[in-house]
Amino acid sequence: MILLADAVNTAIIGKGLMIGGGFIGPGIGIGIIGGNYMAAVGRNPEASKFLGQALVFIAIIELFALLAFASIFIVK
Amino acid sequence: MVGLFGGFASSGPVVYITSKDIFTIHGIEITNSIFYGWICGVILLVILITLARRMTLKPKGGLTQYVEIGVSYISTLVESSFEDPKRGTKYVPYFVTLFFFLLFNNWLGLVPGVGEAIKIHGNPLLRPFTGDLNATLAVGIVTMGLVYFASIKEAGAKDYLKHFFIGNPLNPMYLFLGIIEMFTDMTRVISLSIRLFLNVTIGEIVIAVFAYLGSFLAPVTAAPFTIIELFVGALQAYIFVILSVMYLAIAVNHATAEHSLDLTDELVTERIGLETENA
Numbered sequence: 001m002i003l004l005a006d007a008v009n010t011a012i013i014g015k016g017l018m019i020g021g022g023f024i025g026p027g028i029g030i031g032i033i034g035g036n037y038m039a040a041v042g043r044n045p046e047a048s049k050f051l052g053q054a055l056v057f058i059a060i061i062e063l064f065a066l067l068a069f070a071s072i073f074i075v076k
Numbered sequence: 077m078v079g080l081f082g083g084f085a086s087s088g089p090v091v092y093i094t095s096k097d098i099f100t101i102h103g104i105e106i107t108n109s110i111f112y113g114w115i116c117g118v119i120l121l122v123i124l125i126t127l128a129r130r131m132t133l134k135p136k137g138g139l140t141q142y143v144e145i146g147v148s149y150i151s152t153l154v155e156s157s158f159e160d161p162k163r164g165t166k167y168v169p170y171f172v173t174l175f176f177f178l179l180f181n182n183w184l185g186l187v188p189g190v191g192e193a194i195k196i197h198g199n200p201l202l203r204p205f206t207g208d209l210n211a212t213l214a215v216g217i218v219t220m221g222l223v224y225f226a227s228i229k230e231a232g233a234k235d236y237l238k239h240f241f242i243g244n245p246l247n248p249m250y251l252f253l254g255i256i257e258m259f260t261d262m263t264r265v266i267s268l269s270i271r272l273f274l275n276v277t278i279g280e281i282v283i284a285v286f287a288y289l290g291s292f293l294a295p296v297t298a299a300p301f302t303i304i305e306l307f308v309g310a311l312q313a314y315i316f317v318i319l320s321v322m323y324l325a326i327a328v329n330h331a332t333a334e335h336s337l338d339l340t341d342e343l344v345t346e347r348i349g350l351e352t353e354n355a
Contacts (some may be wrong), residue, residue, distance in 0.1 A: 052318070059315040063267065067273035073093050 015072045020067020029061040089288035090192060091281045095208045096133065096199035112190065114203030120180045141177075149239060150175050150317060157325035163230065167324065175317045178215070181205040182276060182309030186302055191280065208278040209269065216269035219320045227327035241332040264323060268316060275312045279305040 037054045040047040095107040127140050130239050151168045158164035184190070185204025194201045205211050217333050228236045238245075240261075241254035290297030 063271045
């Protein structure tokens with residue numbers, strides 16, 4: 001195990017896992033919001049005026065992806 | 077030629093996450109983001125005051141009407157968030173100013189020459205004002221300070237405190253939930269400022285990475301991301317404004333509602349039943 005840690009740059013693996021794991025959740029969340037918004041517009045075209053509210057929720061979710069991205073500069 | 081590309085491969089893109097000191101005035105260190113914030117503030121004042129002087133009743137076109145669209149959009153947004161639109165009118169100037177300040181700072185951060193291009197003492201001379209956590213934290217604290225002050229003033233301290241609790245605070249469960257709600261309220265400053273800071277900074281980093289990957293084709297590879305950042309900058313200014321308006325409107329609407337909504341009242345279930353039957 002010690003040899004592995006010497007041979008491999010574990011920080012790179014950690015950063016890769018963090019980016020991958022941290023982006024899955026917000027990706028799913030934004031997909032759900034966008035899909036439901038498009039379903040609502042398809043069902044009732046009047047609902048297209050709620051795009052601003054959908055964007056607000058997307059921005060709230062997006063914060064977590066950005067936090068994961070910002071964390072790769074802290075991991076050494 | 078090989079040596080040239082070898083040099084590129086070994087160095088990697090240069091990214092700056094924090095702002096750097098560029099000069100001091102009487103012992104106070106002035107960072108590059110504050111310096112560019114001053115420049116942007118002056119540009120914003122000059123442009124908006126000039127446009128306000130040129131404002132006419134019948135639109136003449138030009139840049140004026142785009143600013144008017146923004147102003148009327150934000151003022152409608154603020155007024156329609158309140159149950160009584162007259163209550164919201166006096167908050168319109170602050171939120172419109174906030175929107176244009178953040179919008180101009182986000183967009184002027186994308187101008188060529190900001191960042192790596194112009195350097196002083198090894199640090200970039202200019203950095204987008206909103207790409208600094210201190211700056212966005214200051215904007216967030218001022219905004220949430222206004223929100224707390226205004227909602228206490230509109231609703232009264234007692235009603236404002238009461239709006240955290242869904243029932244009688246003497247009940248330990250509702251007391252606990254109310255205290256958690258208060259702590260949630262305090263995280264809003266952090267979440268507002270961190271969202272704006274990270275969006276702008278990570279946009280800068282993404283542009284820097286793609287400009288690096290393109291090497292001599294840097295303008296071509298970085299252009300799509302710069303266009304995305306134009307959209308993101310406008311969206312984040314809008315998000316910042318709409319979230320702070322919502323925080324203000326929720327506190328004011330909830331606390332000044334004529335009938336106090338007590339969900340633990342025994343009569344509520346009967347009332348709901350009656351309403352659904354009639355409907």
